[in-house]
Amino acid sequence: MKKRSTLISGRRFLLLIVALSLIILVAVYYITDIRQTETPVYSCYLDYDSKGSKEEPQQLEDVLFADIKPTPGNSIFFLETKCNCSNHRYSILNFTAHQACAVEAAALHHSSYDVFVLFACPTIRQQNDPILDAMLSYENVQIRSVNLWRFAEGSPIEDWLKKDDLFRTEFLMINISDLLRLLTLYRYGGIYLDEDVIMFQSLEDEVPNFMGAETNTSIGNSVLGLEPDGFGHMVAELLLNDFQRNYLGNVWAHNGPKLLVRMMTRICGTNDVNAMQEDSNICHGIKVFDINAFYEINWTERSRFFHKQFADETLKRLKDSYAMHTWNHIKTNWPFRVGSSSAYMQLVAQHCPRVFAATGKYFT
Ligand SMILES: *[C@@H]1O[C@H](CO)[C@@H](O)[C@H](O)[C@H]1NC(C)=O
Ligand SMILES: *[C@@H]1O[C@H](CO)[C@@H](O)[C@H](O)[C@H]1NC(C)=O
Ligand SMILES: *[C@@H]1O[C@H](CO)[C@@H](O)[C@H](O)[C@H]1NC(C)=O
Ligand SMILES: *[C@@H]1O[C@H](CO)[C@@H](O)[C@H](O)[C@H]1NC(C)=O
Numbered sequence: 001m002k003k004r005s006t007l008i009s010g011r012r013f014l015l016l017i018v019a020l021s022l023i024i025l026v027a028v029y030y031i032t033d034i035r036q037t038e039t040p041v042y043s044c045y046l047d048y049d050s051k052g053s054k055e056e057p058q059q060l061e062d063v064l065f066a067d068i069k070p071t072p073g074n075s076i077f078f079l080e081t082k083c084n085c086s087n088h089r090y091s092i093l094n095f096t097a098h099q100a101c102a103v104e105a106a107a108l109h110h111s112s113y114d115v116f117v118l119f120a121c122p123t124i125r126q127q128n129d130p131i132l133d134a135m136l137s138y139e140n141v142q143i144r145s146v147n148l149w150r151f152a153e154g155s156p157i158e159d160w161l162k163k164d165d166l167f168r169t170e171f172l173m174i175n176i177s178d179l180l181r182l183l184t185l186y187r188y189g190g191i192y193l194d195e196d197v198i199m200f201q202s203l204e205d206e207v208p209n210f211m212g213a214e215t216n217t218s219i220g221n222s223v224l225g226l227e228p229d230g231f232g233h234m235v236a237e238l239l240l241n242d243f244q245r246n247y248l249g250n251v252w253a254h255n256g257p258k259l260l261v262r263m264m265t266r267i268c269g270t271n272d273v274n275a276m277q278e279d280s281n282i283c284h285g286i287k288v289f290d291i292n293a294f295y296e297i298n299w300t301e302r303s304r305f306f307h308k309q310f311a312d313e314t315l316k317r318l319k320d321s322y323a324m325h326t327w328n329h330i331k332t333n334w335p336f337r338v339g340s341s342s343a344y345m346q347l348v349a350q351h352c353p354r355v356f357a358a359t360g361k362y363f364t
């Protein structure tokens, strides 16, 4: 009796094993199949090989190989890190008026600097694009592409980026902008600006190492200046190392602005952002601008840029500011009618006159 029951359970066990193996086989087949058909996210950041074909449109030049390259410490950088990943060959450069406006305002107020707009994926220009033409009518504006892997060569994150497994995760794609701004300042120094930062006045005569308080406990990373050598360069290196370490450690939400506070706390020996603003000596000369400089209108108040009933009050508050940061909010509000008297429209008319003139009835 006893022997028989062992036999049956043995057979059942065998059946179970066979069934399980089958399920696993099917699952493995599916997963590998999906892997093969689904194009990895990173592929749109790779070079596109046109194989010298004449019909293929010309891509933007790689910033590393172009004749006119950024002059270390004398350049302003904007980054476009969003790619059209459904087209594996290239993205089409299609700047909105507000993006082009940010570039123009930086170029207008910094005539001794070159302004570089770097595209993280292979990008081509459209034939007819009045907004882009207006932006490029400034002699000190250049558009270039970067290949992230080549761009990272010789930097502290070169090896880390080559570990494809890490790179293939979707997270890095989201955070590519945070990474690339640090890498750019590591390579060239100078000033980094977000695409939604409109400059009102020059930073040319300011100290080379600076950032701006966003609240009284946080520092923004939408405007950042570091010198290409010396202490500023060392800070860029520390930031890259910290980025990498915390990415690996999966400390999410830590590589944007929080990275700056963390780093400044180490450098200045205090996490008190007000104390950092008051005395840059405690921060080895890194200047922390007060909230008014770049982030006067904060996230919760952002609609004040766009509604005309707030225009007078908002313009008054921005009177001494270096820039306005519009919190990427434009997408949900646009298009704006040209001629609207919101603070935003009045300011863009003044600080990016050529792009403004190139838009039609609406400022997109
Ligand atoms: C992305 O590329 C695809 C394929 O070429 C194209 O159909 C689509 O319109 C593009 N999308 C954008 C937003 O450029
Ligand atoms: C450019 O973007 C606008 C919206 O931002 C869209 O309407 C237009 O079709 C795009 N053009 C191309 C060529 O992708
Ligand atoms: C910091 O800001 C908070 C609220 O925004 C405020 O209550 C507090 O008094 C501020 N602290 C200093 C030192 O300004
Ligand atoms: C990457 O970006 C996402 C979305 O902005 C954020 O939630 C996440 O914390 C970031 N990861 C790192 C490592 O900074």
Ligand SMILES: *[C@@H]1O[C@H](CO)[C@@H](O)[C@H](O)[C@H]1NC(C)=O
Pocket: 215, 298, 299, 300, 301
């Ligand atoms: C935004 O600014 C307003 C007015 O200065 C202030 O009352 C509020 O606390 C600020 N919010 C944040 C999140 O800093």
